[in-house]
Amino acid sequence: MTVLATADLLAQSSDDSIIDESLTLSDWVQAGIIVAATIVVAVVVARLVRRVLTHVVGPGFAAIVTARLAAYLLFLIGLFYALTSLGVQVGPLIGAIGLGGLVLALALQKLVENFFSGLILQARRPFRVGDTVLLGDHLGVATDIDSRTTVLRGLDGAAVRVPNSEVAAGPIINLTNEDLRRSELEVGVAYDTNLQAATECLTEALGQVERVNAEPPAQALLTRFGSSSIDFTLYYWHGSDVPTELAARHDVILSVHQSFAAAGITIAFPQMVVWSGRGEDDQPYRGRTDVITVAPDPSNQPVTPPALVRQLSRWRVRSDILRRFKPGD
Numbered sequence: 001m002t003v004l005a006t007a008d009l010l011a012q013s014s015d016d017s018i019i020d021e022s023l024t025l026s027d028w029v030q031a032g033i034i035v036a037a038t039i040v041v042a043v044v045v046a047r048l049v050r051r052v053l054t055h056v057v058g059p060g061f062a063a064i065v066t067a068r069l070a071a072y073l074l075f076l077i078g079l080f081y082a083l084t085s086l087g088v089q090v091g092p093l094i095g096a097i098g099l100g101g102l103v104l105a106l107a108l109q110k111l112v113e114n115f116f117s118g119l120i121l122q123a124r125r126p127f128r129v130g131d132t133v134l135l136g137d138h139l140g141v142a143t144d145i146d147s148r149t150t151v152l153r154g155l156d157g158a159a160v161r162v163p164n165s166e167v168a169a170g171p172i173i174n175l176t177n178e179d180l181r182r183s184e185l186e187v188g189v190a191y192d193t194n195l196q197a198a199t200e201c202l203t204e205a206l207g208q209v210e211r212v213n214a215e216p217p218a219q220a221l222l223t224r225f226g227s228s229s230i231d232f233t234l235y236y237w238h239g240s241d242v243p244t245e246l247a248a249r250h251d252v253i254l255s256v257h258q259s260f261a262a263a264g265i266t267i268a269f270p271q272m273v274v275w276s277g278r279g280e281d282d283q284p285y286r287g288r289t290d291v292i293t294v295a296p297d298p299s300n301q302p303v304t305p306p307a308l309v310r311q312l313s314r315w316r317v318r319s320d321i322l323r324r325f326k327p328g329d
Helices: 002-011 025-057 061-085 090-107 109-124 164-169 195-207 242-263 306-324
Strands: 132-135 138-145 149-154 159-163 172-174 180-189 219-225 230-239
Touching: 025 061, 061 109, 109 138, 109 149, 109 164, 132 149, 138 159, 149 164, 159 164, 180 195, 180 242, 195 219, 195 230, 195 242, 230 242
Parallel strands: none
Antiparallel strands: 132 138, 132 172, 138 149, 149 159, 180 230, 219 230
16 A cells, blocks of 8 residues: 555656656755765664663663654754755655655554553553562463563463553552562461450561561550451561562561460361250150141131121020029029
8 A cells, every 4th residue: 555655645746757867966965965974874873872771761672662763853844854865856755755654553553552662661660570469360480571572470470461451540659669568368267266466466476487577566456346357457568579579478467376386375267066956855746647638728718707706606605604594493
C-alpha cells in the first residue's frame, strides 16, 4: 500500500520528472557530503543522548531506543536536505512516507502500544532491573524491559514475559522497593486460654527469631472470636525479598509452636461432636407398632349449626338429671 500511495502522489505532481536532469557532478558530490556529515552527526548525537539517559534513567531499553530515534530523525532531516539540493521534489515523497507510516501504525497497533508502554515504564521507573515485583498474577524478579515485553524470572526459575501495555495499564506491586516489609500470621488459641499469658508468650516468641527485625517492633494483637478459637494476628517486619519472607515465616511458626508447648497453651483447631446414635430412651415406643390410620380431614366433616349444638347440650343435661332420679325416690 505504501508503494501504491507513493505512485499516486507522484502521479499527481505537476512535473513529469522528480530529479532535475541538469545536475552536475558537483551537485552530486555536495549531496553526498551532506549525507555523510548527517550520518556522523547522527552517530555522535545518539551516543550523547544514550550517555545522558543512562545517567538519568539508568541503562536499559529507554536509553537505547531514544538514542536510536534521535539518530534516525537527524538522518532523515539530512537526507531530505540532500535531496532538496539535488532538486528532488520532496513534497510527494513526504506525503507518501506519512501515509505509509499511518497504514503501518494501524497494522502494528499492538506492537506500537507495547513499544511506547516500554518507554513510559523506563521513564517513570516503577521498578528497576533486579526488583521483585507482582504484575497482575505474575510474581518474579524483573530482568529486562525490551521493546515489547517485561521479562520476569519467576520464583521457580521460569522466565515470564508480560506485554508492556498490560504492565503499564495494570497494578504494579514492587516488593523490594524498600529494605523492610511487614508480614502477618494468624494463630488461634482455645477459649479457656489465659489471653494475657498467651500475648506475652507470642511476643517473646517473636523476639527470639533473628530474621524478625527489632525495629519496627513486632506485635501480637487479638483480632476476633473464631468458631473454634480466639484468634491472634502477629505483625512482624523482615527483609523485603521473598526468600527472606519465607524463611522468616518458617522461623516464626517454629518459635510460636515451641513457646506454646513450653507454656502449656493449646493451639486451637476445629472440633466436632460425634453422636453415637444411642440416647437415654433407646425405645421410645417400647417396641410397639400400631396400624397407622388416616386421620379424618376436618374440611370434610359436616358443620353443625351453633344453635343446634346448644339445644343438644340442653337435652344431654336434662337426660343426665332424669337418670339420677329413679321412680320411687
